[in-house]
Amino acid sequence: xxxxxxxxxxxxxxxxxxxxxxxxxxxxxxxxxxxxxxxxxxxxxxxxxxxxxxxxxxxxxxxxxxxxxxxxxxxxxxxxxxxxxxxxxxxxxxxxxxxxxxxxxxxxxxxxxxxxxxxxxxxxxxxxxxxxxxxxxxxxxxxxxxxxxxxxxxxxxxxxxxxxxxxxxxxxxxxxxxxxxxxxxxxxxxxxxxxxxxxxxxxxxxxxxxxxxxxxxxxxxxxx
Amino acid sequence: xxxxxxxxxxxxxxxxxxxxxxxxxxxxxxxxxxxxxxxxxxxxxxxxxxxxxxxxxxxxxxxxxxxxxxxxxxxxxxxxxxxxxxxxxxxxxxxxxxxxxxxxxxxxxxxxxxxxxxxxxxxxxxxxxxxxxxxxxxxxxxxxxxxxxxxxxxxxxxxxxxxxxxxxxxxxxxxxxxxxxxxxxxxxxxxxxxxxxxxxxxxxxxxxxxxxxxxxxxxxxxxx
Numbered sequence: 001x002x003x004x005x006x007x008x009x010x011x012x013x014x015x016x017x018x019x020x021x022x023x024x025x026x027x028x029x030x031x032x033x034x035x036x037x038x039x040x041x042x043x044x045x046x047x048x049x050x051x052x053x054x055x056x057x058x059x060x061x062x063x064x065x066x067x068x069x070x071x072x073x074x075x076x077x078x079x080x081x082x083x084x085x086x087x088x089x090x091x092x093x094x095x096x097x098x099x100x101x102x103x104x105x106x107x108x109x110x111x112x113x114x115x116x117x118x119x120x121x122x123x124x125x126x127x128x129x130x131x132x133x134x135x136x137x138x139x140x141x142x143x144x145x146x147x148x149x150x151x152x153x154x155x156x157x158x159x160x161x162x163x164x165x166x167x168x169x170x171x172x173x174x175x176x177x178x179x180x181x182x183x184x185x186x187x188x189x190x191x192x193x194x195x196x197x198x199x200x201x202x203x204x205x206x207x208x209x210x211x212x213x214x215x216x217x218x219x220x221x222x223x224x
Numbered sequence: 225x226x227x228x229x230x231x232x233x234x235x236x237x238x239x240x241x242x243x244x245x246x247x248x249x250x251x252x253x254x255x256x257x258x259x260x261x262x263x264x265x266x267x268x269x270x271x272x273x274x275x276x277x278x279x280x281x282x283x284x285x286x287x288x289x290x291x292x293x294x295x296x297x298x299x300x301x302x303x304x305x306x307x308x309x310x311x312x313x314x315x316x317x318x319x320x321x322x323x324x325x326x327x328x329x330x331x332x333x334x335x336x337x338x339x340x341x342x343x344x345x346x347x348x349x350x351x352x353x354x355x356x357x358x359x360x361x362x363x364x365x366x367x368x369x370x371x372x373x374x375x376x377x378x379x380x381x382x383x384x385x386x387x388x389x390x391x392x393x394x395x396x397x398x399x400x401x402x403x404x405x406x407x408x409x410x411x412x413x414x415x416x417x418x419x420x421x422x423x424x425x426x427x428x429x430x431x432x433x434x435x436x437x438x439x440x441x442x443x444x445x446x447x448x
Contacts, residue, residue: 064297066294066297067293067294068292068294069291070290070291070292070334071337073288073290074334074337074338074341075341076340076341095379099379100337101336101337101338101340101341101378102333102334102336102337102340102374102377102378103337104377105333105336105337105373105374105377105378106330106333106334106337108333109326109329109330109332109333110294110298110330112325112326112329113295113298113324113325113326113327113329113330114298114325116300116325116326117298117299117300117325136376136377136378136379136380137377137378139376139377141376142373142376142377145369145372145373145376145377146373146377148369148373149329149366149369149370149372149373150326150329152360152363152365152366152369153326153328153329153360153361153363153366153369153370154325154326154329154360154361155319155323155360156360
């Protein structure tokens, strides 16, 4: 397939996974439309700052920052409701309180609308199924089903593929892959807390640090 | 099934179809959580006014009004981009310019998040497949696929059914049904234009008026 002028919508949080995903899409030759969501998450300002830096480094052709303040009215997650503490004692069984109800369903639906407007053929999302927090909206069965829903619910001429290159990678494989592609990991933010440096003890920090440890690499960001 | 205390999220625009849908859900015995979206559509203020009046008449147990301003950044529709005129010469072949990219996919995804938070078991949406504008996100195949996606992408204990009672009804059947259930049609707004009275010539007004005509009934709202 000739990818010249083929557009991909890359959903990018400013974190390690979605940044690697976007670099992989770039390597495949797509023109990148970067899409970032402010969804009333604790680390909104930090993630947005990282997203912008990454967009520069990646030289995207266009970027959208969309405000989804309504997430605060839904709440029901430690990420979007500040009255719920971020767990710091390590991952436990079941869906953690940091799960944001159907977040990726909402993100993919909005990305689909943007893809239809931009005539993009690909939506990239950095979901990781194993070696992650166990969020139900990060499973490949769900993403595959959403791809079908999106193609059924848009115009006949709109044909969208959802690309989830990390879904079955471990965090250490993600780190190795990112290092190989020279992804600027120093620009990424994964921590669930909104502090000067990453906390190192929330689930997201633990997963990230463990990935670096197993990859025998040093995480370039600062920790408390 | 005992529906006592069973909650349903009813997506309600303030229009005739979704209002009838909500009344049908009420008649089935569900507790109703009304959900309205401001999505930068031309008739935002009018629809919200109607929604509030209908919520009072329907005696809903809870209601949410969520702002989706980002639709204006996506645009690509005469409803969300004021530089595109609303067509007034009658329905033509194909998907009309009033189609808002993947609107119902976005609405259903957000409704799913709310259903998960509220522990609701049903989401009602007033889509009409035939006798409508031909929007791809109003087809039953799409809605059924979204139901599957939503159940795959939410917690195991979350089980959501999407109810689309009008999908295969004609507009005249909708009018007849609404009259039978004493739906306060005088409180509903369907017109795509934001004027004092309904225009009578946009696709939505034409479909509505034709429904009343075929049902041998008089539309109680005012037309220009």
